[in-house]
Amino acid sequence: xxxxxxxxxxxxxxxxxxxxxxxxxxxxxxxxxxxxxxxxxxxxxxxxxxxxxxxxxxxxxxxxxxxxxxxxxxxxxxxxxxxxxxxxxxxxxxxxxxxxxxxxxxxxxxxxxxxxxxxxxxxxxxxxxxxxxxxxxxxxxxxxxxxxxxxxxxxxxxxxxxxxxxxxxxxxxxxxxxxxxxxxxxxxxxxxxxxxxxxxxxxxxxxxxxxxxxxxxxxxxxxxxxxxxxxxxxxxxxxxxxxxxxxxx
Amino acid sequence: xxxxxxxxxxxxxxxxxxxxxxxxxxxxxxxxxxxxxxxxxxxxxxxxxxxxxxxxxxxxxxxxxxxxxxxxxxxxxxxxxxxxxxxxxxxxxxxxxxxxxxxxxxxxxxxxxxxxxxxxxxxxxxxxxxxxxxxxxxxxxxxxxxxxxxxxxxxxxxxxxxxxxxxxxxxxxxxxxxxxxxxxxxxxxxxxxxxxxxxxxxxxxxxxxxxxxxxxxxxxxxxxxxxxxxxxxxxxxxxxxxxxxxxxxxxxxxxxxxxxxxxxxxxxxxxxxxxxxxxxxxxx
Amino acid sequence: xxxxxxxxxxxxxxxxxxxxxxxxxxxxxxxxxxxxxxxxxxxxxxxxxxxxxxxxxxxxxxxxxxxxxxxxxxxxxxxxxxxxxxxxxxxxxxxxxxxxxxxxxxxxxxxxxxxxxxxxxxxxxxxxxxxxxxxxxxxxxxxxxxxxxxxxxxxxxxxxxxxxxxxxxxxxxxxxxxxxxxxxxxxxxxxxxxxxxxxxxxxxxxxxxxxxxxxxxxxxxxxxxxxxxxxxxxxxxxxxxxxxxxxxxxxxxxxxxxx
Ligand SMILES: Nc1ncnc2c1ncn2[C@@H]1O[C@H](COP(=O)(O)OP(=O)(O)OP(=O)(O)O)[C@@H](O)[C@H]1O
Ligand SMILES: [Mg+2]
Numbered sequence: 001x002x003x004x005x006x007x008x009x010x011x012x013x014x015x016x017x018x019x020x021x022x023x024x025x026x027x028x029x030x031x032x033x034x035x036x037x038x039x040x041x042x043x044x045x046x047x048x049x050x051x052x053x054x055x056x057x058x059x060x061x062x063x064x065x066x067x068x069x070x071x072x073x074x075x076x077x078x079x080x081x082x083x084x085x086x087x088x089x090x091x092x093x094x095x096x097x098x099x100x101x102x103x104x105x106x107x108x109x110x111x112x113x114x115x116x117x118x119x120x121x122x123x124x125x126x127x128x129x130x131x132x133x134x135x136x137x138x139x140x141x142x143x144x145x146x147x148x149x150x151x152x153x154x155x156x157x158x159x160x161x162x163x164x165x166x167x168x169x170x171x172x173x174x175x176x177x178x179x180x181x182x183x184x185x186x187x188x189x190x191x192x193x194x195x196x197x198x199x200x201x202x203x204x205x206x207x208x209x210x211x212x213x214x215x216x217x218x219x220x221x222x223x224x225x226x227x228x229x230x231x232x233x234x235x236x237x238x239x240x241x242x243x244x245x246x247x248x249x
Numbered sequence: 250x251x252x253x254x255x256x257x258x259x260x261x262x263x264x265x266x267x268x269x270x271x272x273x274x275x276x277x278x279x280x281x282x283x284x285x286x287x288x289x290x291x292x293x294x295x296x297x298x299x300x301x302x303x304x305x306x307x308x309x310x311x312x313x314x315x316x317x318x319x320x321x322x323x324x325x326x327x328x329x330x331x332x333x334x335x336x337x338x339x340x341x342x343x344x345x346x347x348x349x350x351x352x353x354x355x356x357x358x359x360x361x362x363x364x365x366x367x368x369x370x371x372x373x374x375x376x377x378x379x380x381x382x383x384x385x386x387x388x389x390x391x392x393x394x395x396x397x398x399x400x401x402x403x404x405x406x407x408x409x410x411x412x413x414x415x416x417x418x419x420x421x422x423x424x425x426x427x428x429x430x431x432x433x434x435x436x437x438x439x440x441x442x443x444x445x446x447x448x449x450x451x452x453x454x455x456x457x458x459x460x461x462x463x464x465x466x467x468x469x470x471x472x473x474x475x476x477x478x479x480x481x482x483x484x485x486x487x488x489x490x491x492x493x494x495x496x497x498x499x500x501x502x503x504x505x506x507x508x509x510x511x512x513x514x515x516x517x518x519x520x521x522x523x524x525x526x527x528x529x530x531x532x533x
Numbered sequence: 534x535x536x537x538x539x540x541x542x543x544x545x546x547x548x549x550x551x552x553x554x555x556x557x558x559x560x561x562x563x564x565x566x567x568x569x570x571x572x573x574x575x576x577x578x579x580x581x582x583x584x585x586x587x588x589x590x591x592x593x594x595x596x597x598x599x600x601x602x603x604x605x606x607x608x609x610x611x612x613x614x615x616x617x618x619x620x621x622x623x624x625x626x627x628x629x630x631x632x633x634x635x636x637x638x639x640x641x642x643x644x645x646x647x648x649x650x651x652x653x654x655x656x657x658x659x660x661x662x663x664x665x666x667x668x669x670x671x672x673x674x675x676x677x678x679x680x681x682x683x684x685x686x687x688x689x690x691x692x693x694x695x696x697x698x699x700x701x702x703x704x705x706x707x708x709x710x711x712x713x714x715x716x717x718x719x720x721x722x723x724x725x726x727x728x729x730x731x732x733x734x735x736x737x738x739x740x741x742x743x744x745x746x747x748x749x750x751x752x753x754x755x756x757x758x759x760x761x762x763x764x765x766x767x768x769x770x771x772x773x774x775x776x777x778x779x780x781x782x783x784x785x786x787x788x789x790x791x792x
Contacts, residue, residue, distance in 0.1 A: 050682065052678055052681060052682060055677070055678070055681060057583055057584045058584075078253075078257075080256070080684045080685065080686050081253075081684070083681060083682055083683070083684045084683070084684030085684075087682065087683075088682040090675065090678060090679060090682070092675065094673070094675040094676060094678075094679045096676065096679060096680070096693070096697070097676070097697040097698065098697060106680075106683060106685075106693075107683040107684065110256070110683070110684070110685055110689055111252070111684060112252040155679070158679075158683065159682070159683070162683050162684055256686055256689070257686070259686075259688060260686045260687060260688040260689075263573075263688050264581065264687075264688065266573060267573045267574065267576060267577035267581065268577065270569075270570035270571075270573045270574045270577070271573075271574040271577050271578070273570065274570065274574055274655075274658055274662075277655055278593075278597055278655070280608075280612065281600075281604070281605070281608045281612075281655070284608055284611050284612055285604060285607065285608065288611060358782070361778070361782065362775060362778050362779065362782075365709075365712055365713075365716075365774060365775070365777075365778035366716070366771060366774060366775070367715075367716025367717065367718065367743060367770060367774060368716075368718070369716065369718040369743045369746055369747055369767070369770070370716070370767050370770055370771045370774075372746075372747075372750075373746055373750055373763065373764065373766075373767035374767065376750060377760075377764060450599075453599050454599070456601075457599070457600070457601025457602070457603070457604075458601065459601070459602070459603050459718075459719045460602075460718035460719055460743070460747060463747055463750075464750050484601055484602075484603040484719070487603050487604075487606075487607060488603055488606070488719060488723070491606075491607065491610065491723065502607065503607065503611075506603070506604055506607045509601065509603070509604065510600065510604055513599055513600060513601060514596065516599075517595065517596050517599045518596070521592050521595065521596075
């Protein structure tokens with residue numbers, strides 16, 4: 001279990017600040033939920049945590065993200081290794097244009113994990129996301145043929161297959177029907193204790209159901225960070241109180 | 250760990266290979282421009298730019314290439330004007346009356362295929378038709394052939410620009426009770442800078458084309474002096490001057506090449522400039 | 534007429550084989566020289582450059598597409614011919630040429646299939662780069678982000694994007710460049726030597742179809758059947774180029790349907 005913390009992170013798009021001096025410690029092995037109104041910088045924060053943000057041309061990132069105490073933005077850090085260790089599940093499911101099997105097998109293949117037992121590995125991960133029974137007889141079919149819910153679970157299996165140490169999920173249930181959403185939620189719950197999970201959600205009830213800790217953001221700034229029970233029962237910041245009362249956002 | 254190193258190595262290797270290709274290509278193209286410029290400047294003189302060839306021009310005598318410069322300008326201007334009178338209305342009608350029809354689709358396909366046909370083929374068939382109707386190699390025949398060569402360029406470029414016009418424009422104009430013909434006028438006014446870009450691109454292509462001019466426009470040492478008389482053009486002049494064995498004449502070929510390149514570069518830059526201004530108008 | 538290999542118009546012999554062979558040889562050499570650098574450059578332009586670098590490189594590419602072929606011909610005569618005559622020819626002739634007749638330095642003038650191929654390669658290069666760049670840019674950004682999130686290197690990401698989204702586009706670019714090279718007239722005519730024979734070596738002169746038409750059309754009309762032979766050559770050129778263009782379009786259409 002690895003620790004992840006953010007120190008004085010600033011991100012700009014074309015000179016416009018999107019994250020302002022954000023510092024957070026994500027507790028190991030627990031689920032931290034990030035909530036806040038649309039456009040407050042949640043996705044930007046997640047993408048900064050695995051250095052995906054810097055692939056955007058118009059962006060500038062400044063600050064530290066510490067993985068086990070080592071800054072991932074350090075020049076000596078290997079970007080691909082950072083992204084392997086910190087997996088990101090994107091806001092919209094995007095199956096790679098290849099077969100279902102290859103989607104899961106791609107990561108282990110490029111990283112040289114699982115020599116010889118790749119099929120078993122694929123099966124394990126598909127089973128873990130509850131997709132195995134649905135797809136086991138069409139593993140060679142193109143992944144785009146799956147339903148959106150199935151796609152999202154496939155993407156999760158794909159992310160887990162590279163064996164990350166930390167999992168970032170950006171509104172992973174937003175595009176799903178209620179039943180698939182429950183499935184993914186169950187899955188995330190089952191990861192508690194094995195992974196450090198950082199999830200973004202718009203759904204306050206979902207945060208209540210899943211999160212151990214909650215972070216509230218507002219216009220690129222961190223407003224409040226507290227254990228879930230304290231956050232929902234006794235929010236300290238007036239903005240948080242208003243947001244939870246659905247008065248703003 | 251070993252595998253990590255291999256992946257890194259592969260990445261570095263291919264990145265540098267790609268960079269090497271692009272840099273190499275850039276170097277070659279710089280060399281082209283530099284060679285044309287340096288050799289051309291050696292042969293360039295005021296006389297060359299301002300006088301037609303004298304009798305002994307191709308033996309190294311006096312005179313210049315004004316006949317070819319003027320001939321090229323006449324040919325390209327004539328063809329561009331003629332092509333725009335055919336292409337622009339067709340494109341506008343297509344967008345106003347049948348934007349997504351089978352007809353529009355087929356027309357685009359035909360234009361794209363026409364675009365791909367080598368200009369020597371236009372020249373050959375143009376010449377065959379000229380012979381059939383008894384026309385000699387002349388300015389008129391050259392203009393007509395060039396018009397065919399550049400219609401696809403002009404029409405497709407303009408087509409893409411008109412397609413960029415905001416969709417609302419159509420709805421708003423027609424909702425205000427305008428007729429389709431009036432909408433056509435609005436569309437034309439809206440896309441006028443784009444039409445200018447397309448015209449410049451077509452003009453550039455027309456002025457550089459030699460293969461279609463070889464038999465249709467002919468060649469002469471006189472200044473252009475009539476629609477039905479042969480006319481010189483810059484690319485053909487370069488070609489003929491280079492095929493003589495005299496270094497003095499070849500030097501003039503390089504000078505002519507420089508003149509041609511300069512005209513083309515200026516026209517292309519103008520086209521890009523109008524395009525960029527157009528982009529500003531459409532987006533904001 | 535298509536397969537005859539004797540060209541003696543005065544005796545009524547109009548064999549097209551040397552000219553077809555000349556066209557194919559010149560185009561093949563050009564493609565061999567330009568495809569890999571062109572595709573790689575197009576990929577680099579699309580995937581590895583910043584917006585600012587693109588803003589400079591893209592207009593330069595457009596400028597190059599506009600340079601007329603006669604200028605490339607002049608450059609070929611000034612630079613490529615001496616280069617082949619004095620450097621490339623003797624070098625390759627003395628090494629590869631000893632074992633492979635294809636590389637034998639048989640023609641010391643330099644006006645050759647290789648010269649025409651090199652000039653054509655430079656001419657169609659920007660075309661390939663532009664098409665590949667366009668195709669690569671149309672690949673969804675999410676795909677790149679998904680691959681990078683799995684810890685793929687940039688090159689692995691690029692490879693996957695090319696293989697899964699860009700393959701047909703690259704193919705279309707190549708076919709298009711091929712047809713452009715096949716129909717190119719003046720630049721080739723100026724450096725290829727114009728000897729009506731089937732070239733045996735890349736250093737041998739050749740006589741491609743467009744050059745044949747350009748050099749002889751409109752003259753020698755007194756020779757019987759000459760004109761129809763020329764029309765036949767033009768028709769052949771037209772058909773070949775149209776087949777290639779339509780193939781390229783079909784590839785692109787199929788690709789758009791697949792995506
Ligand atoms: N590519 C971009 N270019 C410019 N500005 C951007 C870009 N992406 C995001 N932004 C801006 O940065 C801010 C934060 O965006 P971000 O996507 O992180 O918000 P978010 O909290 O994830 O919103 P949502 O809940 O809608 O997903 C917004 O103001 C947005 O407009
Ligand atoms: Mg978001």
